[in-house]
Amino acid sequence: MSAALDTLKLSSAQIAWRAAQDMEDGAYVNLGIGFPEMIAKFQPEGRDVVYHTENGVLGFGEAPAAGEEDWDLINAGKKAITLKPGAAFFHHADSFAMVRGGHLDLAVLGAYQVAENGDLANWSTGKGGVPAVGGAMDLVHGAKRVAVVTDHVTRKGEPKLLKRCALPLTGLGCVTRVYTSLAVIDVEDGRFVLREKLPQLSFEDLQSVTGAELKIHGDVADLAVPEL
């Protein structure tokens, strides 16, 4: 099974592409550090999206060319960015007022584990080392939709979508949708509801690599993404 999934599964870019399709015109969006940042590359044509970064910028654009960086103009991942017309700067308290106050339409985060009740674990592996939380625990509250982009299973092939998270939680009942390498799954009333799956993958195979029951309400669409 694991080998078959590896050939079937979407690349990170393809997961990001799929997540990008759900960004609505006019949305205010925060893309978490790392993998979620890739979603901006696939912003659909004709849709205006305003990106927010925790460190006090609204309306930023792509990275500048190498050598053109201004290190006073970075995102939460500490990467250099550029500005789009209509950008704004503000301090950290105002920035998190936007987050906590429910002003973002969408936050997209990575995950170690997601539970069917919407719990998210994405900040600590629970092992030793230096703990670091950043803005993750804030971002899971306040955005109207909190989505996750993730491989469907860990590198060892273990499910990341579970009945309950085993790792330290980032937030309770916060995730509304999960984009994985195999499927698109909503969290509704404490259950995983399958919305889309790779057409080549049977429901039974998908269920076998998912740690909680997948419910079906209505049609399950094909998860169709371009070669990237």
Added chain:
Amino acid sequence: MSAALDTLKLSSAQIAWRAAQDMEDGAYVNLGIGFPEMIAKFQPEGRDVVYHTENGVLGFGEAPAAGEEDWDLINAGKKAITLKPGAAFFHHADSFAMVRGGHLDLAVLGAYQVAENGDLANWSTGKGGVPAVGGAMDLVHGAKRVAVVTDHVTRKGEPKLLKRCALPLTGLGCVTRVYTSLAVIDVEDGRFVLREKLPQLSFEDLQSVTGAELKIHGDVADLAVPEL
């Protein structure tokens, strides 16, 4: 007694003048609406004082000439003001962060009653009518010194300095100094301590129009003010 006091007592301008002498160079000061506003007129030469108004201005100056008013540039008393070099505008939450956060050096307010424990009543006569508090309850907290300017007695000759306030309180234990038409009195450890009195007035006469015991710690200076 009352008639004698009336000829002795300081005018409002003289009370304001005396209060102004205690404004330190470099102080950030909020002068309450009405009578306390007059203090700014007597700011001693050579001392820089930065005035704060609750509605979001730091560093304002005198009223403009009649006809020169800009009604977007007013103080908390809704009177037109002007700006000094180095002024700043900010919103109401930042303005009261300055107040509540202890950033003002001095707030000077009017009073209906002041108690020896520092309680202040200055917002409600306790009768009917429309209640209105404005920023009074905020201003009594946070400023390093909260001073009061007031006639020593009411129009009916009743003491305004009391063991306990009878009127609805503005704040508990907040007043640090009272400038009256007869004396300068500090609130220390829950007692009134007399610092200055009009030289023509005997201690006994002053005590007789004061509703709580006046303590004396060290010298009592003459309350000396110019003709104004």
Added chain:
Amino acid sequence: MNKTIAFASEAVAGIGDGTTVMIGGFGGSGAPIELIHALIDAGPKNLTIINNNAGNGHVGLAALIEQGMVAKMICSFPRSADPKVFTDLYLAGKIELEIVPQGTLAERIRAGGAGIPAFYTPTSYGTELAEGKLVAEFEGRHYVQERWLKADFALIKAELGDPLGNLTYRMAARNFNPLMATAATRTVAQVTRIVAAGEIDPEQVVTPGIFVDGIVEVPDPEQEESLNREGAVYP
């Protein structure tokens, strides 16, 4: 993205009976007179209005109250040079009043916009305005618990606006406007001038567009103070 609305009438169209509306301004400075007058024209009833004051004269907020459209005022200082409209209704028991210290009012609105459901303040501790409120001690001092304040609508006044909803203000007309912009489900600003996206320096944006749903251009806006000096009456 274009948040521009052509007419003030359109901007207030969603304000129905029983709506809670924050209206910016401190006295007349920063009061969105034209939006308030459009609201009077629209005529919804039983409004709850949040403003520092309760109007002055017979224009703007005072006129809104005079039309009998306001069931409740939440404010710090319902007195003014000519508060007759509010005073008469209040003394007749025809309008409800929640009196809130000014700094607490500002902080409650900020909290509403910032997702902070409650906070502690020293303001009003030991006074009748703290009656019935939770009290807690921190570091030897007593504080009163206050709750956030939110609204269905905010009508505010700004100076420059761009199509993304970024706003600047003019002098002390800033006051409650940037706070209210954050605390309402729908925020509409009247602005003196609409400029193209990018014309407001990102450093100088006071209200980022994320807080704003609509902007209406009102060149040469009326000043409540000037209207009242002329004895103006609306409608």
Added chain:
Amino acid sequence: MNKTIAFASEAVAGIGDGTTVMIGGFGGSGAPIELIHALIDAGPKNLTIINNNAGNGHVGLAALIEQGMVAKMICSFPRSADPKVFTDLYLAGKIELEIVPQGTLAERIRAGGAGIPAFYTPTSYGTELAEGKLVAEFEGRHYVQERWLKADFALIKAELGDPLGNLTYRMAARNFNPLMATAATRTVAQVTRIVAAGEIDPEQVVTPGIFVDGIVEVPDPEQEESLNREGAVYP
């Protein structure tokens, strides 16, 4: 009124052993490198440092930690491209760490400056970072009580400063700097340029001078990111 200080060494002179110091910046942006280096030169011990991060490379905050001057870090994200200094000390049990979610850190500092001793936030509810904290329910949702955060000193970086202490910032270097300015007993800012009072438009002041005790001009300030790319080490 003139809050100008001639030398960075003078600006940090009051920071003794055991002081709690807020240091502005988010990673390298807005980090007052020259003030931090002056603090290293001064050499106080057992500092508690409040910053979003825990330094990077061998300059600025990382160098302060490397010198053994820091007993405790309060931060949200003590990881970076090269966090070796902090990581080694932490794993050896030689430095204390209080980890605070980033938005809570910002709000706690704002609360410290605004006289709000405690507030409720949804952030961290149900997680191990909420352990031992008070929880309350408002309108059917659970929130964690967080306390204000204050400091003896704040060292911040700004762009323009005037003799009254009014400040502007440069792009995303604003971050925690305006908040920390409000929450310390003594706030000193390094600014790229000191201008005369009145040269900063009152509309564009981000930090009003009331929050600032001293300003030091540091033209062409170092950027942590650039220093680290050059492999710089301080002292």
